[in-house]
Amino acid sequence: MxxxxxxxxxxxxxxxxxxxxxxxxxIGKGEVVALMGRNGMGKTTTIRTICRMLPHSxxxxxxxxxxxxxxxxxxxxRLGLGLVPExxxxxxxxxxHENLLxxxxxxxxxxxxxxxxxxxxxxxxxxxxxxLSGGEQQMLSIGRALMTNPKLLILDEATEGLAxxxxxxxxxxxxxxxxxxxxxxxxxxxxxxLTAIADHCxxxxxxxxxxxxxxxxxxPDITDRYLGV
Amino acid sequence: xxxxxxxxxxxxxxxLAVPIGAQFADHPFIITLSTKVAIFAIAGVGLNIxxxxxxxxxxxxxxxxxxxxxxxxxxxxxxxxxxxxxxWPFEIQGTTQMLIIWPxxxxxxxxxxxxxxxxxxxxxxxxFIMITLAFAQMIYxxxxxxxxxxxxxxxxxxxxxxxxxxxxxDPITFFAICFALLIAVLGFSVLLTHSRxxxxxxxxxxxxxxxxxxxxxxxxxxxxxxxxxxxxxxxxGALYADxxxxxxxxxxxxxxxxxIMIFVILGGVGRLFGPLAGAALFIxxxxxxGGITEFWQFLLGMLLLLIVLFARGGLIGLLAGGRGNV
Numbered sequence: 045m046x047x048x049x050x051x052x053x054x055x056x057x058x059x060x061x062x063x064x065x066x067x068x069x070x071i072g073k074g075e076v077v078a079l080m081g082r083n084g085m086g087k088t089t090t091i092r093t094i095c096r097m098l099p100h101s102x103x104x105x106x107x108x109x110x111x112x113x114x115x116x117x118x119x120x121x122r123l124g125l126g127l128v129p130e131x132x133x134x135x136x137x138x139x140x141h142e143n144l145l146x147x148x149x150x151x152x153x154x155x156x157x158x159x160x161x162x163x164x165x166x167x168x169x170x171x172x173x174x175x176l177s178g179g180e181q182q183m184l185s186i187g188r189a190l191m192t193n194p195k196l197l198i199l200d201e202a203t204e205g206l207a208x209x210x211x212x213x214x215x216x217x218x219x220x221x222x223x224x225x226x227x228x229x230x231x232x233x234x235x236x237x238l239t240a241i242a243d244h245c246x247x248x249x250x251x252x253x254x255x256x257x258x259x260x261x262x263x264p265d266i267t268d269r270y271l272g273v
Numbered sequence: 274x275x276x277x278x279x280x281x282x283x284x285x286x287x288x289l290a291v292p293i294g295a296q297f298a299d300h301p302f303i304i305t306l307s308t309k310v311a312i313f314a315i316a317g318v319g320l321n322i323x324x325x326x327x328x329x330x331x332x333x334x335x336x337x338x339x340x341x342x343x344x345x346x347x348x349x350x351x352x353x354x355x356x357x358x359x360x361w362p363f364e365i366q367g368t369t370q371m372l373i374i375w376p377x378x379x380x381x382x383x384x385x386x387x388x389x390x391x392x393x394x395x396x397x398x399x400x401f402i403m404i405t406l407a408f409a410q411m412i413y414x415x416x417x418x419x420x421x422x423x424x425x426x427x428x429x430x431x432x433x434x435x436x437x438x439x440x441x442x443d444p445i446t447f448f449a450i451c452f453a454l455l456i457a458v459l460g461f462s463v464l465l466t467h468s469r470x471x472x473x474x475x476x477x478x479x480x481x482x483x484x485x486x487x488x489x490x491x492x493x494x495x496x497x498x499x500x501x502x503x504x505x506x507x508x509x510g511a512l513y514a515d516x517x518x519x520x521x522x523x524x525x526x527x528x529x530x531x532x533i534m535i536f537v538i539l540g541g542v543g544r545l546f547g548p549l550a551g552a553a554l555f556i557x558x559x560x561x562x563g564g565i566t567e568f569w570q571f572l573l574g575m576l577l578l579l580i581v582l583f584a585r586g587g588l589i590g591l592l593a594g595g596r597g598n599v
Contacts, residue, residue: 095486097482097485097486116485116490117482117485117486118485118486118488118489118490119488121485121486121487121488122488126487127486127487129483129486133480133483135475135476135479135480135483136479137475137478137479138472138475138476138479142472142475143476145469145472146469146472146473146475146476146484146487146489147487147488147489148469149488188487189487191487192487192488
């Protein structure tokens, strides 16, 4: 399987303090990869680095055959990185339809397609984003990322803080996206759901990749060692 | 039809009805006041694109108002003196044709806004306000010390610029031209704000980083909006020069920037017809209260304070409710 995203020994700093100490990650086309690790291990920082919101100081990041070094964030996004950030962060003063339209780029994903994936968004079409429930905002955030017609969908804390029923809806949508062949990098707290959807997993500890492999190899011994509280 | 649309239509009809009534009652001064409202509203519509939709608090829009005015003034003055504007490398004559003056004013203001915006947008918050103000004041002091076009005394134009087939010296005809342009820029503003560009501009105001992550560079969107905003305000300046048949450095001063901002705030920031409502209220207060006391601006200040504190949607917000774009 050809690699869509490759991170090789990536390090990154917040000011003087080092946050990533050597992250290695590979995502193939049509593959779902779960990025795991306890809180503060560098998952979000890794995503920020991939999306060029934080420059990496050493190592290499390749996406869709291009070196992302020195590439500004908006250009990386145009290459096909679709980010669903932690905490949703929809454009609160815009309606659902406007949120989706503001992000849209030509391709398979249109308002119609997003509405079919999340019928609730269609029902709330003219509602301002800040009047939506948390789950609806997360659907909108995923929809907004899809409207950019990404090659890789990146979800940071995909279902954090959502009611179980809504979580189930989000996971169902992600399974549909996987079935459609979209590459996905996902972070979430729910190990059960992550292992159900992911083809591969990578675990971060203290800002470095400590384990990676196919999901079937993620035995309890490893999860207890790296993910146990 | 929403309540705001009803209020907007009522305002447009009122602005049209007042000068028509004044024409029948033979009160040309009222027509001139209505024309002033239309021109100030155009300037406000321009600022509203940057301030209301883009969240760019420009305190230097007088620069564009003045540049538009001086473009009209200088072109007309050169034409009336039969002196070419430029002789080398090729000769360019002045003109009194509005259809030439307007595009020239739009181009000059667009170019100026591009330079000012490109520098100002690298900053944010209070620095953006101060840089836009500094640019306007820089041009103001340049105009004061430019004797070729009247310096501090300003420049008289003597005749109003011409429009093919119309007698622009007739107050109601000139009002009609300004009103038509106001409707045109309002229409353009609607198209702009409902386009993908307009939505991206709103998104850039709310969360620039998030907009970047969907592949849109906020700087480009905001700069484009700033340029369009400056051009529209410049068009208003060109019309204002023709209304008064006079331009002066006061058009560049920070008072003018403040007044354009007041039109927008009084009427409702980010409201389509906010600048029209604000400009109308301003002119009304100026002439009603100005006749009673010379301290009318104190009362205007009080009103502004009340609106900022208790009616953030401005006059349109009070009349139509809702939240507008901000």
